[in-house]
Amino acid sequence: MERAFVVLGAIFGVAGTAAAAAASHITGAGSGLDTAANFLLFHAPALIGIALLVKTGTVHANIGRFGGLLVLVGVALFSGQLALRALADASLFPMAAPAGGTTLMIGWLLVGLAALVGPRRV
Template sequence: MSLGLPDRILLALGALAGLLGVAASAAAAHIQGADSLKTAAQFLLFHAPAVIGLVALTGTGATHRLLTRVAASALVLGLALFSGDLSLRALHGIPLFPMAAPTGGFLLMGGWLLTAVAALIPVRR
């Protein structure tokens, strides 16, 4: 089964998360006291394969397609908020916006919960 545009966008965003995770890891290695940048990099690198895997699952039909897409989208948005906020604070000393990191963290947890639910809902064939 071929991937539609929403899945291709999620796949590209998952790959971008991996790229940014590598870049943030490299930057953190050269910045004194960049623990929050290291955390942002770890979150990006841990979740990038998860997003890519969820897109692959939508293509196979092994999980509920819409719910799996929503789960992947929640992970992508959560990463943008959580890692974006930590990175901006580490590199420029400013937050993305108030409560961005906690909001992103909740979205990440929600994305994982939705992944579990998508795995448990029977797929109609």
């Protein structure tokens, strides 16, 4: 799972860079694509960081993984909705952005909880 977080973090970085360029050259500021780009770029290194926290045993592994998964899904939904609306005037599904944002916040809370609980001592 940690390797997947690193790979997907890298993909978020690429997608965020591409979205930032598209927002600058195609849709313009305020279209929502710039916000999608920011969320992708902010969370790209965060996913890699979550993977490292889990891999090094700094946080509770299962809670950290689940939190990372929710961060991943939340950013994908939130940014995907904003990007699709900006580029194609379409929607993933009704309330995709709020669902993604809520999922993202729950993911971050779980990452914090994983740190509070700490690694399992066997």
